[in-house]
Amino acid sequence: MSKLLVFLCVLLSALTTVLTGSHSLWLLVTYIKGETPFPEFSVTFMLDDLTVGHYNSETKRYIPRDNTTNEDDIVSYIFYAMRHDLQPFHVARLTFKNYTKSPQLYQVMSHCELWDNDKPGQMISKIAFSGSTTDEMHFYDNKFTYESPQKMATLSLELFKWRHETINYPSCIATLRNYLKKRQTQVNKKVKPRVRLIQKALTDSGGSRVSCLATGFYPRHINLTLFRDGQPVADHEITGGDLLPNDDGTYQMRKSLEISAADKHTYTCSATHLSLDNRMTVDLEYNHGEPFNSVIPSVLTVLALALVFGAAVITWRKQHADSSNREYSSASTSEETVDTSSS
The missing domain is CATH 2.60.40.10 (Immunoglobulins)
Incomplete structure (x- = not known):
């Protein structure tokens, strides 16, 4: 699954290009054909750079992350898009390519933006097969562009364009606004570097x-x-x-x-x-004017002086203790002599 990791690294780089002050909703879709420990179909939902939920073909339900609010109602359009666009599209493309290698991996990265004045921004969708981008769709200011190395039939392209403009784009913007209401505390937090x-x-x-x-x-x-x-x-x-x-x-x-x-x-x-x-x-x-490495000899000099001073203190204390013991012993002998004389 190294190609999946490469795709996610590219995604992280792409996330940094979003305008400061704007917000974005991201869908990371993965379809795998072949024997793997992962679900065949999965979608990760991200609000800006926060993972807010996940869906896969095994659980067949949306699972919110880091939030106790039920958010199933605000992602209903996504399930519609998955049922009518994404999964059938992937299956058809995989069958059409007729690759024999296993597993076969299709991925979609799609996001829409809201600028800081709550103005809807662009929506971009990229489709990748085995780690390489094959199709790219862009919609902004009522203009739709579609780039692909494979030519799509005119009728299919018009239907795809209509669904993208009338369903996917407005629904993504509406979902993004709803997410922002529910997650505003998380997305608006600021931590100083x-x-x-x-x-x-x-x-x-x-x-x-x-x-x-x-x-x-x-x-x-x-x-x-x-x-x-x-x-x-x-x-x-x-x-x-x-x-x-x-x-x-x-x-x-x-x-x-x-x-x-x-x-x-x-x-x-x-x-x-x-x-x-x-x-x-x-x-x-x-x-x-002083080499950077000169810091090390200076530190060693200080440590040496500290050791010499410490040794001197220990020697002085030992000598002082020996002197005190001698004085105490002399005093004790004198007292014993006086006591013997008295008796």
Whole structure:
């Protein structure tokens, strides 16, 4: 199922392209023909980047996730679309291709958008076979486009277009609005990023790597920029920049840059995010005239001095204890002499 993982990685990348402040409803459909431990037909529902529900051909029912409210009523159109469009379409295409390899995998990624002014945005649907996109549909501003390497009959294309414009698109927008009402607390939460600018020595090159790391933020939209002497570093010099999920539902992003040992530039990192009132800027502070590795000898020197001082203290305490014992022993002998004389 490695091709399924590739598809989901592409999806995660696509999720980051949604406009900041907008909301989207995603349907991730998978149809598998062949012997696998997975259901033959399944659909995952996502509101923005939150998984809100799941349907598969084994349970034959919609199961909401992370919510106690019954949401079956707001996804009724999706079941209609699955019964009349998606599953029959997949079966027909798989039969038409007549592939012999098993298992055969068909996937659909479809989403519609609501912009921040509650204006309906575009709806895009992509169909993939064995990890490669084969068909793509786009609808916005009453314009429908369909791209496919296989030519579809004119009547079938017109019927597909009509159903997409009159049923799928308006129903998706209505469902998205209903979801937003039920899940507004979840989708509107904001968590500030923790931003660090880190420098790490590279033993191979003798230089170092400067990395700007932002983590623990939500929602996923973030602009992370590395600056050299106040100017943005060119994209071709930077590695990383992928948006990655954390276990707690937040996100992280890292951008890195390799510099030489003789580099004298000043580096900073800035982040802009919906949770921040202003841009957050973090500086990289170190002495350019002192090699980065010189920190290690300095630490070792301090530790050595601490050990010497500790040994001196222990020796002094031992000598002081021995002196006290001698004085106590002398005093005890004197007292015994006095007592003998008295008797």
